[in-house]
Amino acid sequence: MFSTVKDDMSIESTLISKERKNAKFPVEELTNVWDGGKEETELRRKIVKLFEDDPVLKSPPICTMTREERFTKATRKSAYIYRNLIPNNGLHPGSREFEHFSRAMPIENNLLVHMIAFIPCIKSFGSQEQVAKWLPLALNLNIIGAYAQTELGHGSFLRGIETEATFDKKTQEFVINCPKVSSMKWWPGDMGLNANHALVMANLIIDGKEYGMHAFIVQIRDLSTHMPLPGVTVGDIGSKMGFEAIDNGFLYMKNVRIPRENLLNKNSEVKPDGTYVKKASDRLMYGSMVNLRVNLPKSQAIDVLAKACTIAIRYSAVRRQGLLNPGGAEVAVLDYTLQQHKLIPQLATVYATKFAGEGIIKKHQAFLQNMAKGNISDLAEIHALSASFKASVSEQCTEGVEVCRRACGGHGYSQASGLPFLLCKITPSCTYEGENTVLYLQTARYLVKCASKQAADLPESIAFLVQPIQDMKGSITSLDNLIICFKNSAALCVQGVSKKVNEMSNKGLAMHEVWNKSSVQLVKSAKMYVMQYIIGAFVSFVTEVKCSEPIKEILQDLCCLYGLHYINTHSGEFLKLGVLSAHHCTLAEETEIQLLEKLRPNAVGIVDAFDFTDSSMESCLGAYDGNVYERLFDMAKLSPLNKEKVHQESYRHLRPFLLEGRDILEGVKSKN
Incomplete structure (x- = not known):
């Protein structure tokens, strides 16, 4: 559709090469300082290359995709990374390689809240038995979890959180409720579409007495069908300013029952008779x-x-x-x-x-x-x-x-x-x-x-x-x-x-x-x-x-x-x-x-010296070779609006007026 325009060696490439020759310090050494040493630079580059060379992680430029395409591709990549790429290459949390994980990840990914909030909170708030039960499931993506703290009507003021977890002694369950519209969980990443569990921060109530905010694991979707469970209303909150590949969600719960064991009880516990036992300071x-x-x-x-x-x-x-x-x-x-x-x-x-x-x-x-x-x-x-x-x-x-x-x-x-x-x-x-x-x-x-x-x-x-x-x-x-x-x-x-x-x-x-x-x-x-x-x-x-x-x-x-x-x-x-x-x-x-x-x-x-690869920035202006204008033109050609020489839908709306203009102009020509 478009003719190819390409210079063998653009003026811009020449200019940026000259800039690099004028530098008065060794760039590689500054990269090593930035990374924390030569060995760390080599390790980071190894991890970045591992990710960038993997064909499964390839996708079109962000600006050429719809939000749904971005979300779907991010989920596909993230599931592959966490279930295959990371374990198969020893990139486990706590390893030196994992320190460079954020630099290696694709520009858009999700399941991040599952990894950096849901899983760490299980480790921090759960007893040894609970960690043994839930952690392997979460690490293997057998369950996908969201960290559900922020509410539609409450954010940073934690003491104002309205979601309630009331203990039912008869059934040995907690009953989770959002008493008002403002009480529903709002904004947690991974919660709208991907998560089937949520670590819900709720106000614990026993015999009418409030004990403050505690962490509960709540299943919100069926593990076979992924359908929301009874009493659960969950979904994506819609387009945002950024994070379009992440399903920031809403979660409204009405009489959702969970077992007593789903209160993460490393620091506090509710006994079968309703006795509240504090094991450590709330400050933990x-x-x-x-x-x-x-x-x-x-x-x-x-x-x-x-x-x-x-x-x-x-x-x-x-x-x-x-x-x-x-x-x-x-x-x-x-x-x-x-x-x-x-x-x-x-x-x-x-x-x-x-x-x-x-x-x-x-x-x-x-x-x-x-x-x-x-x-x-x-x-x-x-x-x-x-x-x-x-x-x-x-x-x-x-x-x-x-x-x-x-x-x-x-x-x-x-x-x-x-x-x-x-x-x-x-x-x-x-x-x-x-x-x-x-x-x-x-x-x-x-x-x-x-x-x-x-x-x-x-x-x-x-x-x-x-x-x-x-x-x-x-x-x-x-x-x-x-x-x-x-x-x-x-x-x-x-x-x-x-x-x-x-x-x-x-x-x-x-x-x-x-x-x-x-x-x-x-x-x-x-x-x-x-x-x-x-x-x-x-x-x-x-x-x-x-x-x-x-x-x-x-x-x-x-x-x-x-x-x-x-x-x-x-x-x-x-x-x-x-x-x-x-x-x-x-x-x-x-x-x-x-x-x-x-x-x-x-x-x-x-x-x-920051050593960002071109693919990690996805920028026509910031590529290493400096070929700004060629890259901008190439990117414009990828626009979905340019797939056909005539955009039929828009032309359909304009055609009557354009034909009218044609007739007027041709009439002018015939008079001349």
Whole structure:
């Protein structure tokens, strides 16, 4: 239907090859640093190649498929991966290979909630007997489970969950009910069409007394026919902004009976006579739930922004537009300082949040080891840090992807660029696993409590909040002074809002009023607290990492740029707190622009170091070879609307008017 247009060696390919030659550091070494070592890079590439070479996992480009096609293909791929590819190649959870699983997975997949929520919750909340029963079934996909917590009328406020599980002593069953429309489970992934079981979080009721939220395994579909069971109304909630290959569902339950044994009873149990036995602190349940929040930022936010940066920077390096010198040739968009100011700070964000996130994962692993021994003394700290980190990273990365999309001009709006897909994928991360405002407030509550204590009574990472403000010696642009600047700002924010809370409380205001009236300042304090953590963690990584001097310099520049860009974007806050002067802010802005110019020749090399394959990005703008325009034209030819030279259905509606126009024009011709 279309003629083939292809250049032997496009100008764009030549331009991006030149960019790579101009890089002033060894790209492969930076890839190794990103992965955590040369061996990890080799292992990741091996796993990625295993997935990409498998013919079962091939499918058409996303933008050429309907939602139903995307969902069906995602289910087919996911079932194959979890039942065949993973076990046959030793990619078991906990193995080194499994650490690279998210990078290897197809762009669209599902059954993820089954794997990362349903199964871990069985392990966390179930007794040994229950784990022995349910875990093999879930791992083998003999049952497909959803994690059903969020309700149509309740999300982050867990104590407000309305679904009820009432114990019936006569039958030794729990009766599950959604008393109102707002009580139905809404949003859980894998639940609408694929799941036949759900881990339902419901309010336990015994003899009319409420015992709070507990986890129950509820069968929702027949294992032979997959039809919904009596009392169960279940289905897909419809199209969303992203995740179109996932069956986010609704679940309405009326008098659904389950055996007493289906209450996951590692931490609490209901005896046959209705006696409620608490075996461990309720905080253990929340400690287990922190796991997903700790690991989510990397795969669902940081890697997404890394892909967006790769696309936007490669495209900006080959897209020529406008003149910098009158009478000269058109220049690459990336040569403009304003384009650098849009994109290179996003690169810095990727690196900062990546290495700061690894620090939190290590903290969480240590916490889990202590929790296994019954020690949950660090729970409040890890919860506060992981909550604010998830909120901050999801916000920064979502904003960053949108910056990258706009920076690509008109082509950034095309699905063929891959950027709209990435934006739709990352945006929900600001809401799921805790709505960001709620998470910030939870962190702020912890910080205010800490502000009333002595430094000796606080974790080392928190003690700075109640210690004297440090003086900066030298330039604001040094990494040490950036740490001091952010720590001082966080301390002053927390101390300021704590003072306000105490003053209002002393005046007799109810505490719920105090928190509501202080909420804006509380969120600001939580944001500044997590920013000081990210800056400090990134500086520590840059200082300690073993690498060559060129790589060290790149990382130092990105670290400094990250801190300065945040200061320049929020200079009013730093000035108001008295942490920085107008002179400091002027110097910060000038230094940021100098860093942009310094990093510009290395920009393509830095995104190359992420080592994304073309198939993992599915972007015409971000492919390694730089052949932007050929790829865009090839993708356009794949549009379903272009299958025939004449689209018959649309032509049928327009034909009468077009024929009328033909007659008018032919009449004009005949008169002439």
